[in-house]
Amino acid sequence: MNYQNVKFEAAFGTLKQLPKSDRAEVAFAGRSNVGKSSLLNKIFNRKSLARVSSVPGKTITVNFYSVDKVRLVDLPGYGYAKAAPGEKRRWAELMEGYFKTERDIRLVIQLIDMRHKPTADDMTMLSFLREMGYPFVIALTKCDKLNKTEFNARLAALETELADYADIVKIPVSSVKGDGVEAVKAEIEKAVS
Numbered sequence: 747m748n749y750q751n752v753k754f755e756a757a758f759g760t761l762k763q764l765p766k767s768d769r770a771e772v773a774f775a776g777r778s779n780v781g782k783s784s785l786l787n788k789i790f791n792r793k794s795l796a797r798v799s800s801v802p803g804k805t806i807t808v809n810f811y812s813v814d815k816v817r818l819v820d821l822p823g824y825g826y827a828k829a830a831p832g833e834k835r836r837w838a839e840l841m842e843g844y845f846k847t848e849r850d851i852r853l854v855i856q857l858i859d860m861r862h863k864p865t866a867d868d869m870t871m872l873s874f875l876r877e878m879g880y881p882f883v884i885a886l887t888k889c890d891k892l893n894k895t896e897f898n899a900r901l902a903a904l905e906t907e908l909a910d911y912a913d914i915v916k917i918p919v920s921s922v923k924g925d926g927v928e929a930v931k932a933e934i935e936k937a938v939s
Contacts, residue, residue, distance in 0.1 A: 747814050747935055752790045755817070757807035761843035764808060767850045770938045771817045775841075775875075776857030777867055778823030781887040784921035785857065786811065786820055789931060808844055816852075816938045819844075825867040845878060853881050853937035855930060860886035860900055860918055863907050872911055883915040883933050884908070890920035 758764050774782045787793060790811070809820040821841060845851070854875055858864050864872075875882045892900060897918070904916070915933060919926030 747816065747931075747938075749790050749813055749931070752792070752811050752813045752818075755810040755812050757809045759807045759840070761839050761847075764840075764844060764847065767848065769815055769817055770850050770852045771819050772853045772855065772934050772937065773819040773821055773844070773851055774855045774857065775821045775871060776823060776885075776887075777825040777859075777865060780823065780857045780859050781919075781921050782820055782823065782857055785855075785885065785887065785919060785927075785930070786818060788921045788924060788927050789818075808840060816934075818934075824871065825865060845874075845880070851880055853883065853934060855885050855933070856882050857885045857887050860889045860897075860904070861891055863903070872908075876911075881937060883917060883930075884911065885926065885930055886916055886918045888920070889918035889925055890923045 756765075774786060776782050790813075806822050808822065811818045811820070821844065824838075824841065856868075856871060856875065858868050872882075872884075886900075886904070889897060901918070905912070908914075908916070917926045917929045917933070919930060921927075
């Protein structure tokens with residue numbers, strides 16, 4: 747895949763707006779501020795194609811990017827505590843609707859902040875992906891913010907924390923330094939080929 751040929755297609759804020767799936771899709775899921783948009787920008791080698799913010803909850807729509815004959819999908823983050831209840835409901839409907847409508851989802855890149863134990867929401871999402879039968883990999887984000895000792899300690903802890911997902915590929919990634927980005931691309935290409 748030539749990620750240089752990426753183009754932003756559209757953003758949709760409600761379930762009714764979501765178009766029918768007409769090609770293979772790779773979805774990026776994770777809690778608010780975990781680095782979904784930053785990772786997409788790194789994959790695309792663009793600074794700001796996907797909107798990035800230090801404020802959680804910035805991606806409030808399902809954003810579609812077209813690369814060759816594949817769509818990469820930036821999903822709204824879950825678990826943002828300060829969002830209004832109505833907004834949280836809309837996000838939940840949008841996310842659930844995205845996954846439960848007939849889509850050609852070949853892979854979900856589930857992002858989890860490597861610096862912390864996976865949240866209850868992260869564990870719920872992993873369980874949902876497994877129950878629904880979606881193929882997924884786990885991108886452990888923000889690995890560049892850990893020193894070598896912390897990095898190794900978190901990797902060891904994650905073996906226990908994610909013991910139910912021992913069979914799932916886990917890739918430490920840094921959207922700043924580019925660590926793991928080629929491995930994520932390889933997983934995408936394997937899934938859509």
